[in-house]
Amino acid sequence: MKRNCITIGMALVFLLMVAAGSLAGDQFPDKPIKFMIPFNPGGQSDVAAQLLRPGLKEKLGVDIVPQYQPGGGGAVGWTMLTQKKPDGYTMAVTNLPHIVVQPLMTKGVKYKTEQLAPVFLYASTPGGIAARKDDDRFKTIQDLIDFAKNNPKKLSIGGTGKFTGNHLGYLRFSQLADIDTTYVSFNGAAPQTAAILGGHVMAIYGGTFIFANNREKLRILAVATEERLKDFPDTPTFKELGLDLVLGIDRGVTVPAGTPKERIEILAEALRYAAATTEFKEGMAKLGFSLANLGPQEYTEFITARSKEYVEILKKGGFLK
Amino acid sequence: MEWIGPALANVFSPLDLLVLVAGVAGGILVGALPGLTGTMAIALLVPFTYGLRPDASLVMLGGVYVGAMYGGSISAILINTPGAPAAIATTFDGYPMAQKGLAEEALATSATGSAIGGILGTVVLLLFSPVLAAISLRFGPPEYFWLGILGLTIIASLSAKSLPKGLLGGLFGVLISTIGLSPSTGVARMTFNVSDLLGGVEIIIALIGLFCIPQVFNMAEKSEHDSGIAAFRPQAGRSFKAMRLVLKRWGNLIRSSIIGVIVGIIPGAGGNVAGLLSYQEAMRAAGNKSQFGQGAVDGVIASETANNAEVEGSLIPLLTLGIPGAPQAAVLFGALLLQGLRPGPELFKGAGAVICYTFILSLFLANIVMFILGFFGSRYYARALNLPPHLLMPVVLSLSVVGSFASRNSFFDVGIMLFLGILAYGGTKVAMAPAPIALGVILGPIIERGLVESMMLSEATGSLAELFFARPISIVLIVLTVISAGWPVYQNFREKRKKQKGMGAESGQDGVADKASKIKKPAGSLDQRAANCWIAGFGLVASAVAWYGLIDVDLQSSILPRVTSGLMVVICAGLLIKAFRLPAGLTRKPSEIESFPKARISITVSLSIGYVLFSTLVGFFSATFLMIFGLAWMLAPVALRRRHILRMLLVSGAICAAFYLVFSRIFNVPFPQGFLI
Numbered sequence: 001m002k003r004n005c006i007t008i009g010m011a012l013v014f015l016l017m018v019a020a021g022s023l024a025g026d027q028f029p030d031k032p033i034k035f036m037i038p039f040n041p042g043g044q045s046d047v048a049a050q051l052l053r054p055g056l057k058e059k060l061g062v063d064i065v066p067q068y069q070p071g072g073g074g075a076v077g078w079t080m081l082t083q084k085k086p087d088g089y090t091m092a093v094t095n096l097p098h099i100v101v102q103p104l105m106t107k108g109v110k111y112k113t114e115q116l117a118p119v120f121l122y123a124s125t126p127g128g129i130a131a132r133k134d135d136d137r138f139k140t141i142q143d144l145i146d147f148a149k150n151n152p153k154k155l156s157i158g159g160t161g162k163f164t165g166n167h168l169g170y171l172r173f174s175q176l177a178d179i180d181t182t183y184v185s186f187n188g189a190a191p192q193t194a195a196i197l198g199g200h201v202m203a204i205y206g207g208t209f210i211f212a213n214n215r216e217k218l219r220i221l222a223v224a225t226e227e228r229l230k231d232f233p234d235t236p237t238f239k240e241l242g243l244d245l246v247l248g249i250d251r252g253v254t255v256p257a258g259t260p261k262e263r264i265e266i267l268a269e270a271l272r273y274a275a276a277t278t279e280f281k282e283g284m285a286k287l288g289f290s291l292a293n294l295g296p297q298e299y300t301e302f303i304t305a306r307s308k309e310y311v312e313i314l315k316k317g318g319f320l321k
Numbered sequence: 322m323e324w325i326g327p328a329l330a331n332v333f334s335p336l337d338l339l340v341l342v343a344g345v346a347g348g349i350l351v352g353a354l355p356g357l358t359g360t361m362a363i364a365l366l367v368p369f370t371y372g373l374r375p376d377a378s379l380v381m382l383g384g385v386y387v388g389a390m391y392g393g394s395i396s397a398i399l400i401n402t403p404g405a406p407a408a409i410a411t412t413f414d415g416y417p418m419a420q421k422g423l424a425e426e427a428l429a430t431s432a433t434g435s436a437i438g439g440i441l442g443t444v445v446l447l448l449f450s451p452v453l454a455a456i457s458l459r460f461g462p463p464e465y466f467w468l469g470i471l472g473l474t475i476i477a478s479l480s481a482k483s484l485p486k487g488l489l490g491g492l493f494g495v496l497i498s499t500i501g502l503s504p505s506t507g508v509a510r511m512t513f514n515v516s517d518l519l520g521g522v523e524i525i526i527a528l529i530g531l532f533c534i535p536q537v538f539n540m541a542e543k544s545e546h547d548s549g550i551a552a553f554r555p556q557a558g559r560s561f562k563a564m565r566l567v568l569k570r571w572g573n574l575i576r577s578s579i580i581g582v583i584v585g586i587i588p589g590a591g592g593n594v595a596g597l598l599s600y601q602e603a604m605r606a607a608g609n610k611s612q613f614g615q616g617a618v619d620g621v622i623a624s625e626t627a628n629n630a631e632v633e634g635s636l637i638p639l640l641t642l643g644i645p646g647a648p649q650a651a652v653l654f655g656a657l658l659l660q661g662l663r664p665g666p667e668l669f670k671g672a673g674a675v676i677c678y679t680f681i682l683s684l685f686l687a688n689i690v691m692f693i694l695g696f697f698g699s700r701y702y703a704r705a706l707n708l709p710p711h712l713l714m715p716v717v718l719s720l721s722v723v724g725s726f727a728s729r730n731s732f733f734d735v736g737i738m739l740f741l742g743i744l745a746y747g748g749t750k751v752a753m754a755p756a757p758i759a760l761g762v763i764l765g766p767i768i769e770r771g772l773v774e775s776m777m778l779s780e781a782t783g784s785l786a787e788l789f790f791a792r793p794i795s796i797v798l799i800v801l802t803v804i805s806a807g808w809p810v811y812q813n814f815r816e817k818r819k820k821q822k823g824m825g826a827e828s829g830q831d832g833v834a835d836k837a838s839k840i841k842k843p844a845g846s847l848d849q850r851a852a853n854c855w856i857a858g859f860g861l862v863a864s865a866v867a868w869y870g871l872i873d874v875d876l877q878s879s880i881l882p883r884v885t886s887g888l889m890v891v892i893c894a895g896l897l898i899k900a901f902r903l904p905a906g907l908t909r910k911p912s913e914i915e916s917f918p919k920a921r922i923s924i925t926v927s928l929s930i931g932y933v934l935f936s937t938l939v940g941f942f943s944a945t946f947l948m949i950f951g952l953a954w955m956l957a958p959v960a961l962r963r964r965h966i967l968r969m970l971l972v973s974g975a976i977c978a979a980f981y982l983v984f985s986r987i988f989n990v991p992f993p994q995g996f997l998i
Contacts, residue, residue, distance in 0.1 A: 034991070041364030042652030047659070050368040065989050068361075069730055071520020072502050072509075076731075079516045106502065108509040110516040156781035162507040182781035184462075187504040187770055190588045190651060194644050198458030200778065213643040213663060279371070286658050 028088055028263050032063035036092035038077020040070045044209075044287070045093045048123060048251055051283045055274025060266075073161065074098050075109045082115040086256040088263035091119060096250040097165050100307045104320065105163045113307070117259055118299035120271035121252035123289040125207040127169040128223035128235070129157075132196060133216070141221040141241055144203060148179035155181040158192050158201035163319075165249040168310060169224055170205040171317045176243040207249065208232070209288025224248060229290070250292065250306070252299055268295050328678040331376045332686060340377050341683055344384025345690045350983075351385070352392020353404045355529050356724025357988060359389030363652040365988065367659065375660040376676045380683040382656055386649050387439055387687040390592060390629050391695055394431040395702055398424060398621075400717050402533035402724075406524045407592025407628040409759060410600040412532055413479075414613065414620030421616055424703035429560035430618055431625045432695030433567040434574065438626035439688035441578040442585070442633030446640075447681055451666075453634075454641040457586040462778055463788045465589060466771025467798035472594055472764040474805035475601045476757045479614070484810070485899075487757045489860055489892045490748075492885050494761020495768065496867055497522050497741075499882040504766060505773040508878035511870030517733035524593070526725045526734045527741055527762045531755035533721040534742020534929075539749070540714040541925040541956060542918055560699050566618060573603055573622050581627035585634015589770070591647045592628035593763050599627030605808060633684060640664050640677065709965070712972050715952035718929060719945050722936075723980055727990045735933055743926065751852035769881045776877055853900035857893040864889045921956065928952055941992035942977050949973040 035053065039045045049066065056064045069077035069092075077092060078099060084090040099116055102109045131138035138144050148155040159166040162185055170183055184201050186192040189210055196204045197217055204210070211220045212231055220235045224247045228237055238245035253271055255264060274280060275293065284291060294302055314320040331337055344366075351362040362385050370378035393408030398415035411431065418427035445453070460468075473491055480487025500511045501521025512518040567574070577599040584595035603623035604613045613620050635646030636653070643664035645651035657664060662673045669677060708716065725738035745755040779785035789795060847855065864886035871879045928948060936944040950973040954962060957969075984990040 040648070041361050042367070042648070042655055044655075046364060047367070047655045050364075053368065065991075066365075067730060067989060067991055071729060071731075072516070073507065075502075076517060076520045106507060106509055106519070108512040108514050108516055108519055154781055156778060162505070164507070182777065184774055184777040184781075185505045185507075186774065187589070190644050191770075193642075194458060194588050194638070195461065197642065197644070198461060200461035202781075213658075213665065216665065216667075283371070283659050286661055287655070288658075 028266055029060055029062045031089065032065050033060065033088070034067050034090045035064050036067050036069050036077055036081055036090060038069050038071075038074040038081075038092060041068055044125070044289075045095060045251060047287060048284065048289065049093050051280045052122070052271065052274045055277045055280060056270050059270040059273040072106075072109070073102065073164070075102050075106065075111070078102075078116060079109070079111045081254070082111045082256055084256050086117075086258035086260075088255060088259050088267060091253050091255045091267060092116075094118075094252050094254040095165075096252075096303065096306055097163075097168055097310050098249075099254075100303065100310050101163045101168070101314070104311070104314070113303070115257045116254035117257045117264060118296055118303060119253045119255055119264055120268045120275070120296070121250060121292050121294035121299045121302060122271060122275040123284055124248045124250040124292050125165075125209060125289055126223055126225045126229065126248040127166060127205060128208050128211060128220055129173065129203055129205050130196065130211050130218040130220045131203045132199065133219045135199075135202070135219075138203060138221065139219070141236075141238075141243075144221060145177045145179055148177070148181050152180040153182055155179070155203070156184055156201040157181055158184050158186055158195045158204040158206070160188055160192050160206070161185055163314075165247065166205050166207070168313050169245065169247040172245050172247060172313050173205065173238070173243065175313065175316050176238075176245060207288070212288045225290070231288070247309075248290075250302070251289075252292075252294070264296050324674045324678045327675045328682050331675065331679040332380070332683050336374065336377050337380045337679070337683065338686075340373070340381035341384045341687055342690055344381040345388035345687055346694060348385035348388020348390075349392035349395070349691065349694060350388075352389030352408075353395040354392075354724060354983065355396055355402050355404050355533070355721060356525060356727040357984075358405050358525070358649075358728075359386050360648045360652055361988065362389060363649055363656070367652065367656045370656065371659055375662065376679040378656065378660060379653075379676065379680040380687075382653055383680055383684055384687045384690070386632055386653070387629070387684065387691050388694075389649075390439075390632050391432065391435040391625070391691050393628075394435065394621075394625050395428065395695075398427045398431065399702065399705055400533060400720070401536045402717075402721065403525075403528050405592070406528055406763060407596055407631070408624070409528060409532075409593050409763065410596035410624035411621055413600065413624070413756065414615070414617045415624075416536075417614065417616035418618075418621065419703075419706060423616065424706055425559050425699045426563040426618075427616075427621055428699035428702055429563040429696055430567050430621045432692050432699065433564045434577070434622040434625040435629040435695065436688045436692035437567075437574050438578045438581055438629035439632060439691070440685060441575070442582050442630035443681065443684040443688065445578075445582050445630075446633040446637055446684070450637050450641050450669075453582070453586050453637050457588065457638045457644075457646070458642070459794055460587045461792075462771045462774035463792055464771070464794045464798060465587075465767055466775060466789070467795050467802065468587070468590060468594070469764045469768030469771060471798055471802045471805060472597055472767070473760060474802055475597055476760060477806050478601055478604050478610075478809045479756050479760075480754060483752065485892050485895055486753055486856065489856065489889060489896070490753055490755075490757030491761040492889045492892070493860070493863060494527075494758040494763075495765035495885045496761070496863065496882055496889070497527060497758075498524075498762045498765025499769060499885070500870075503773070503878040504770055505777070506875070506878040508874060510874055510878060510882060511867055513870055517731065520729070522737055522741075522762065523728055523734060524762055525728050526738045528759055529721045529725050530738040530741030531745045531759050531762075533717065534739065535746040535749050535755065537714055537718045537721070537742075537929075538746045538922060538925055540710050540717075541921050543710065560696060563618075564696065567622055570619060570622055572606070573619055574626055576602055576606070577623045577626035578630040581630025582634035582637075584627070585631035585646050586637045588638060588644050588646050590767060591635070592631045594767070595627040595631040595634075596624040597760065597763070599623040601805060605805075610812075629688070636681075636684075640668060640681075641666065708972070709957070709961075711953045711956035711958075711961075712949075712969065714925075714956060715949040716972065716976055718932070718952070719949055719976060719980075722933060723945075723984060723990075726992070727984055727988065730991055732933075732937060732993060739929060739933055751847050751855050752849075753856060765881070772881060773877050776880070850900045850903045853896045853903075857896040857900070860889045860893040860896075864893070924955055925952065928955075937993045940994050942981065945980065946973045946977050949976060 053064045081092045195201050222238045224245045351357045393404035394411045396404040397408040397411040401416040403409045415427045476487045476491045580599040581595045600623045603619045635650040638644040638646045639650045645654045725735050867886040932948040953969040
């Protein structure tokens, strides 16, 4: 009997110690955080992530270890993220529309959009349409639309990949303008830029950073933003032209679903801090990104709203039933 | 011209010199380690250089780019594994040179060729950028397609002895390259519902498997004292002799540099294509082409000169148009923008001109530093081969596992690497060379992109044929393709005829071919009939699997893999027909079968597989330590085991420590952790 009491007592002490230990260990974070980049080193998503790292380290007080997990346009990395422990020690660069469209459109993609818990949205790359400056046929977006109306299928528009931000933007534009054009998908922004400059396609639907780097050769016809861009004050938005098209690539950070709310908040605060540093803001401006600032709740709502739009575009295009 | 003074002052400022040397040295190290690439190193350095002076930051990154391109040749020569895909053609002759005990010469040749290619490339970058940038824009989808096909014709030169086998290998490579998401349509092909396959098979993974693993097994196969590699004996003046020899090949140097620059300016075709095309041209230009593949100095010169000239070539569209000509250049693009430098014509005139020219001029110096480190280091790098074979073999094996893991931080990739490696080793027994497969893997994506993009484009232009056959650069590429494909076939035909006439119809061709095959045939080879059956059987299975993985895939996403596997079936049928016309047991020699050391090979193969599985269970470093020590112990001659035990332990420990330092600490590679480390 006595012995039993001692055993129970010891067990209780042990349990208390464990509990105390876990309470003390609740100082999140107390070890390095893995920052997964599901793309190749040096890509746009990577550069943005690298610019966030110093601020994150400062705020969180632990190392932020970048980990490249490229493949399948991000799908391999995001799938891997959903398999990680939801403890806040693994977060990943996450792009829209990718995480919504991939599970819908690509066979073999294992993750679901809901398995990624939004933390913070820090930037977007607006899309837009441009043609060559020495191509006199296309001086305004109306020229482009008229040409397409008179010559169905003859207008070639270069984009990057299918079911990507650029492709969805292109689809939306064609649907709103009610034109039948040809989409040519290039493998990234570099070949896309080369294709328009070399005259292999008539126009491109691409990120505005391409336009910024080629402003003496390209004529930007319209941008898919709510308001005109500071960098291109003379370029109209699609909205001004009566086309309800606001679409780009939105970049944020997610963690595996099931991560405790408090930890998500801590990470979101740190990201907010890092995204407000001058180095980050200046760097992003030089790279042609527009800044954004959405916390976990707003980011979640943002994804829901955008998803609706993406699905609508895909349904109209006949890609989804 | 007013920028010359300040730019030169920058280049020779202590800070720039310091970061340049550090960049080049780091680049060489990264390049030499398979799996770590210059792209990765530059990307990791970009945030760090953000705090540096703009000119110093670019000088450093340029140094890494140049160094890494050369570094790839070191592992290509010493262990038959291109440290980066760009060095693939260097393995063709560099490794045979090392096997003959000429490792130092090969390394010195590579350093000299690389430096000359780089310097000539820089001259072009400095003087002809605008003109060449305009040419680079003329390359559209159809031109990419033909460029890829032109590259594939190298198979005809590489496998003159058995064209069908070479072609089959090339097609198999193309098929592998189409696994995963289509780059143009985003549709999954042949992924069999495995999400790791969505990303496809990375080129470097395939190269490590195809080139490195068979060598590992070959080393295990050889008798206890002979690794198949002649010992390297340092001797004064060897590298200088090699350098003088290189300098005499000015025709090769200039031709290869031009090819390198041209391939460099084309966005989307990298150093690997440059090296391969230039290798092929060197082969065509040479009088005695039988030397190629057996350790021809010209082969090493061609590959290395071209891939280092490609570095500067890829910077031409980057600096003048803002279009990076290679992945490494794409990372540099980000660095330029972060420094507030916007590529384009004004970069050469405006406020950034001094920085821009500092960068270009520093490339001269980077190539010279690279030459010094490479050339005078050759003797020391070559010593790595003097490790006893039972130690060299497990070290190379661990390096290939680490490299294939680090490339994408994926253990799945290690599995693919090992699978392809064992396949390639099996290939050596049926006279299937790995090079054509590698070519297919490298060129497949270029061909596919060109083909599918052209198909999309033709919906607007109306005619696919016009796109493919009526554009000037396409026509040039087609003519080159026909010449490249036809020339070796014609030469082979002519040689056979000559021999038949000279020696009498009967003994002629067979006699010579047989002699050659007798020398080269590895232990355990199958006779031709059995070999053909095995190859055809494998090819048919692969095609069937491919077709199964392409069910329900649309035309644009599946056209290349479908055509490829269709052609494979045709070739396999041909091989089978040929096989049944041959008498059985024609070339089989009992002695060969007996000499095949079954026990050693099965130990090695099972330990390799066990090592990979074990790493995820026990932890990577413990598994590596155990594997190196265990294999060394088992493969070592019995008499040496006890005497060498300390050495084995030391090497195993040192290798693990080095992996930890370079891969875990510097490159943040998340090795799997088990219950140990």
